[in-house]
Amino acid sequence: MTRNSAQHGLTLVELLVGLATGLVVLLVVSQVMQSFEGQKRTSTGGNDSQTNGAVALYLLEQEIRMAGYGLFGPEGAYCRNGINIYKDGGVVKNAEPFAPARIIDGGAGPDAIVVTRSQAAGDALPLSIVKAMPNPSSIVTVGSDGGLKEGDLFIVGAREGNKVCTLMQLSRSPQDTGNGVNLNHNSGAGSPYNPSKISETFSDTEAYEIGDIAFVMGDGGMGRRFSVPPDGCDHLVESDPVVQDLDEVTCANSMRMVAQVVDLQAEYGVVDGGVLTWVPATGSWAALDADEILQIRAIRVGVVTRHPQFEKTAVPAAPAPAWMGTATSSLIAANPNYRHRVFETVIPLRNVIWAP
Template sequence: MKKSFKCALPPLSPHFQRGLSLIELMVTLVIGLVVSLAIFSVMSVSEARKRNTTGANDMNQNGAFALYQLDQAIRSAGTGFSQQYTLTFGCVINASNSGKAVIPPATLPSPFSSLKANIGGAFRMAPVIISQDPNGKLSDNLIVMSGSAGYGEMPIESTSVPTTSPSAQLHLLNTLSFAAGGGQQLLMAERSGDSTGSLPACLVESVDNAYAGPPSTGVLPLGGKFYTAGADKTLASYSSNSVVLNLGFNPSFQLYGVGSNNTLVGFDLLSGSAAGTDLIADGVVEMHAIYGVDKANNGTLAWTAPTGGYAASALLDGSVNAGKLIASIKAIRIGMITRSAVEDKNTVSSATLPAMFDGTAFSYARTLSAAEQKFRYRVLDATIPLRNALALSN
């Protein structure tokens, strides 16, 4: 007979049955909270640095893009009409859309609301004009004009006076530079034998869409955007001594300035007062400009402020002498201040920013308030040549 043995374990002692005490739980919670706070602190600092870095990068990109846009516009300023500057620089621009005046528009949006008064009330042909705000605002306004035809800017002579009835037509030596289908815009200027007085007005017109191509008769029908039959009485005032310059399909008559919320904005003069401003770049706080003038035509630039004889109202007074001064402008120097969108907790910028236009008599450095010093800034300074003006002899 086999005997079975049972091994009974002794009962657990109280030492092995004990769990965590309250003190141990509290220590564990404190350690966990400290670790969590450390992690969140690191993440907060990292996120703040990331936002500042991103904001600074955005500021730099916005400034570079703004300068790029201005560079493209200013370099091409005067295309289509500069070579005939004795006929065009300073002539009043007449343009109508369905009989309603387009240039000058009835009202201009901010930041150009005081521009018309500052230039004497009339917009005139010129590659680039700098207008300082008479109300003491920080930024200047720029008026930049250019055509887009890409031709040699040779004026097309008229053979007789334009006709308005039964349809608007120009009578020219040839119409070879105008493409079939219409839509191209032109600038009509009157030749004047007066070398000391004011220039006759210029007229912006549009080729009729029914235009079928260069005919042997040299007749160019007008219509479309800038002409309504019977409404534009200015056309009949031009003589057989007038000339026509092709401005292409998309001439640019632009205004540039710094608007609200630190934005660089543009306004198209050919679109009329109904159109608002176009946003070009964010983060632009301030913009200034000066002229690079070469009166002697020897390749040496003299930096000149847009004041006195080079004030906007003086350059756009319509005189022949003012046209020569406009022709002596060979470059524009742009100074721009950009700012980050993110406000820092601490002061991150000095009270005085680096100067723009350094090395000239017009060096300018902006002073910041205590609140403004919590943002990051960059000062941009660029010289932009006027390609079409460099070949002119004033």
């Protein structure tokens, strides 16, 4: 009988060689995949930063273009002599200038932009006062209700703009008396904008007469304020425009609008003698007077976004326009391992431009 030859498998050495080869291939594939994923995150992150920057500029442009809506008439600004504003037990403005758009300079940090306009659900046409208003009084009598409802804000002033305006809050629904519509603005828990004794609250209180006006601001407050809080949450946020101090706004007490925004800078476009110049909100332009407000025809805005992906090696710094200042350049230079994108635009204040 013939014996079959023995069948031989892989030797131990061959198994070890195959295993080593497989490990090398796996390592190479892993490194390739890791590199690919890193490039994909960088590419995707760049797209996110691009999108967020564009969205931030879009939101700012849409709102700033509307600055002053409802605050101007054929005779010009209704509140050229200033405005009285009270809220939550404190005086916010005491016959002080009333700007449609205002920049709060942040010094070495981000700026803030405050936009004031009517946010009425309907039109913002002024309502004529049909009955002289005693000073003080908790009732303003106008010809129609103008779509006002309880809780809405409205401003009382002169059509020619020669009186100090006063912000009021409707404490109950408009009351039609047959000889006009009464707008009640009593103080109380539900009316934080109404002081209990208006004549003792402000230094300059007006007696509004027949022919003067009330114009609707709506239920959305006095406007909108945009800023980048200093607490490091990297968001463009919206907050109460009445708040003055930059440090008071945090991501916790504001509404987050756009992520990855780390800086916001702005300048006034001022027309004096037919020439447009750009000035920061510092020096005499930090606290605007009535003449300066009417010279402001545009706002130049710069936004910086940062992708949160940390790069192992430093990336090329995003160049920022010189007008945005050293604060922006320092912010980018201090974070060389993060990718930044810089956006800027010029936004005209069309309601100011169209005003007489």
